[in-house]
Amino acid sequence: MTAPLLVPAAVRGSARPARRIVSWGFGPTALRLFALGLAMMIPAWIDRRAVLVMFVWDAVVLAACAIELARMPKAGDLTVQRSWQETLALGVPASVTIEVESGGSLPVTLWAADYVPAALSAELTELKIELAPGATALATYTLVPRQRGDAALDLVAVRYRGPWQLVERWAIASLPQTVRVYPDLREAQQHTLAVIRARQIAMEKRRAHAFGLGRDFESLREFEPGDELRDVCWTATARRGRLVTKIYQPERSQTVWILIDTARRTPRSRxxxxxxxxxxxxxxxxxxxxxxxxxxxxxxxxxxxxxxxxxxxxxxxxxxxxxxxxxxx
Incomplete structure (x- = not known):
């Protein structure tokens, strides 16, 4: 099935590290383990060997973090795509899909945030995605356009953790795209039947209401009781030998439209x-x-x-x- 032309096209790009030097940090599990090792300083007031135990504990935690960091997919192994489900209309909710493809060998839990301008959405939505190794996963969020015209989108921020939750990596994907917000045409379609019915009622009222008898000649017919003598056509009566009445067209109202062109392209010579x-x-x-x-x-x-x-x-x-x-x- 072919997508409508007004639906923005999908944009796809590879992720890169969010920072040049350090683009990773310790996860919540590692921080809890480090806090547990720090608690070993309490018995050190009695036995100084507890300090040695603390250093050994911290070394084991750091080794586990290094192993998970090495096995996690790097930023360049992730591919991010932004796709749209429908045309953007003013005040109408629209669905946006963020699709992430992993090229690593370790399952990760990923959070993606699409930075959209304030004209499209006022709140930053963070999507949680469970990504298997070598697989593709997606998530959808909803935005409501607030202004008509063109809106520019670019970055999608990504942070992901391994299965042990020891290390967290940060990456960004540049997906530059300009989308256009159109007027709400669905609301006009909903009121189409009401407008047609209102026009029919107005036409029926205009046909039924006559402002006067009118003096525009329409046709001739035989004289009937109740006709006024001033409406008798005496020339036709003389020719036919019997009374003939003139029929006039009644006066009716007319709708007058006045159109004013206020375009900027009006020639100055006029x-x-x-x-x-x-x-x-x-x-x-x-x-x-x-x-x-x-x-x-x-x-x-x-x-x-x-x-x-x-x-x-x-x-x-x-x-x-x-x-x-x-x-x-």
Whole structure:
């Protein structure tokens, strides 16, 4: 099945260490074991050999941490993918899937956090994924777009632990992607039937309501009791020899739509022509008359001068040029 074109495409990338020098730390199990070894300092006040036991204990814990760290998959062994389930619409919850593929030989418990902008989600969601060695696992979270337009996403943070919970690694995956949030079209579809029904009711009311009898001729018919004499067509009555009544079309209301184009791409030349016509009309109204005129561009004076000349020529008080009479023979 082919995904709709408006659904963002899936983005896939490999993870890398989150830090350049140290990108791992001790897990909760290791911290508890170190705390237990530190508790061995209490009997050291009686027997100093307890200090030696503490150091041996800590060495064993460090060795276990080193073994688990060596067996855990490195950051480069993880592949992260972000995929979308539906089109992003304003105010409509959308599902996002984070899929992680492991190339290591040890099962890990992984937590993934997708850093999304505030326009898509206000809370940072951390997903828990149980990942087997050489397998792929996924988790889904939901976000609600708050603003229309384009939103940029990039990093997915990952932290994972081994089965002993001794060591934790940190990694990040760069998944740059720009998604677009569209208007909520589902809400408009839900109200489509209501809008159609409202239009039908309005049309029925307009058909049933007549403002007047009207005087537009429609047809002729035989005279019936109750018809007014002023509606009798006397010419047709004379031809047929019986009374004939005129039928007129009733007056009905009409819906008038006024559309105003406020786009930025409206040519400026139209605006300039409108300003010149408005200046001419204003000048004519000031002089007590009405007039119109046209001015060609790049001929004669500039815009203000052309408008002034046109208003003077169109003024009703402007002197009419006198054509000299031809010389007598």
């Amino acid at each position: 605006w300039r022509r409108w300003r010149r016509r408005r200046a001419i009309a204003w000048r004519s109204s000031r002089t007590g008359g009405a007039g119109s005129g046209t001015c060609r561009r790049r001929e004669g004076p500039r815009t203000c001068g052309r408008c002034s000349n046109c208003s003077q020529r169109c003024s009703p008080k402007a002197p009419t040029p006198i054509t000299p009479a031809p010389p007598p023979f």
